[in-house]
Amino acid sequence: MELKSSAKISLYVLLLALAAIWLFPVLWIIISSFKTNNDLYSFPPRFWPETITFQHFIDAFEKGNFGRYFLNSAIVTISSTLLLLLINSMAGFALAKYKFKGATVLLVGFLSTLMIPLEVIMIPIFKVLSFLGMFNSLLALIIPPAATPTGVFLIRQYLLSVPDELLEAARIDGASEWRIYTQIILPVCKPILAVLAIFSFMWRWDDFLWPLIGISDPSLYTIQLALSNFIGEYNVDWGSLLAMSVITMIPVLVVFIIFQRQFVSGMVTSGMK
Template identity: 55%
Template sequence: MTNTLQKNTKKESKVKGIAGRKENHTLTYIVLVIFTLIYILPILWMTISSFKSGTELFSYPPKLLPSRFTLENYIDAWNRGDFSLYFKNTTIVAVSATLLTVVINTMAGYAFAKYKFKGSTVIFMFFLATMMLPLEVLMIPIFQVIRTFKMYNNFWGLIIPCAATPAGVFLVRQYFLTIPNELMESARIDGASETRIFMKLMIPLAKPIMSVLAIFSFLWRWNDYMWPLVVIRDTQKYTVQLALANFSGQYAVDWGSLLAMSVLTMIPVLVIFLLFQKQFMKGMIAGAVKG
């Protein structure tokens, strides 16, 4: 009789524990959904409003859905704003800078993680310390370097200065620390050179963190406004962020065209993230495992 009561008590406690976990999960999902809606609603409102006519944009009370979907804002902004040129400029800068960033940061992070040389720790600490300096502090000296090397008012002035980022080197180093050194030792015993070890062994293993770097770098370059504003003077070399600022005049703002082009500028970012999202998650998780 006592054993039966004990078994029933254990079953009841298990059932209560499962029910409690389900309640906790349900509460967590509700909170996540609420925060998701908070972040998505402004983007959803902007996207839908880009298909509204000029009169409906300022109608009161405001309506979520337009009475008639129209592409006038997109056509007008694309033709009048010459956005095909700005998209081409931004694509050249973002893609070139991303490729260069991935190459340099991967090599630097690999060196700091797998090679021990005199002063490596001190150099790495000083390198990380630059993360505490905002761009506004470094802007003037970097601009002087840009002028000295004749990179002012051209794309190289946007691509070169931020090719090596402390955050990128740190992420790559943390990721390579999770890879056992025994793999390199085995390759050396088999007669592989250091270059071959890096290219044939380490690069394939580092694809997740390289995807993380690619996404972060592309997002940064595509959405950057401050540095192109400083470096670029010629309107024919403007990026999309500088072009969007032109829709805000001194006395009026072309809201329809501004909303339409803002929606279009989000599309490349979404495409890049969807292409690399699996590798992105793997790289973020693995890079945070070992310090």
């Protein structure tokens, strides 16, 4: 028993040390955003500032028009996430519970796209969006990631655990396929939908490369593109950049805290089938 207790204590100490190493850069960014310029550029670097200031946050909002950029990012992130949950849940439901020719081939085709990096398909996506008149609009950021092979696969794997007899009983009672989807499938899928919601929110909120390609109008910039405005050719406004970087962490952290219980449950269950 003593050996087991010592092993547990050693494991916890190791995990705490690894967590501290991982969190240190994040903590440094947060603390640095409240430093004065003298503390920020001091050498040797000071971990804790002599004077705490909110001036970097004030300057960033005054110079950067970040209210508009936050709104753009919120519209893109929320709309894309809702579309992703709708489309992926429908596709996962069909692949898990409907028997039709080519279902396996279709699933393999979905999964094979995971091996294709975004850089390879950027030009085709750009041409399609330009042809449809979506270039330089928020739709160019909302539509392309509205369905992902990862989401389809996770939901399919999760729904394999749902008994087919449950759906058959609903059909015998006269329930339509749409009613089965909305009143049985979606409630059952809450944990895995929470997982996808968190992933999608993080992907869309932190995305930089595709908005850089799909948007040229500064008024439509997302928050990540706006952060690049603080990086000039010859200098970097580190104070404002750090302050806004801290602000951008908050929405993702809030979403994760809200869905953390479903996130853990969904991650554990989805890959077991």
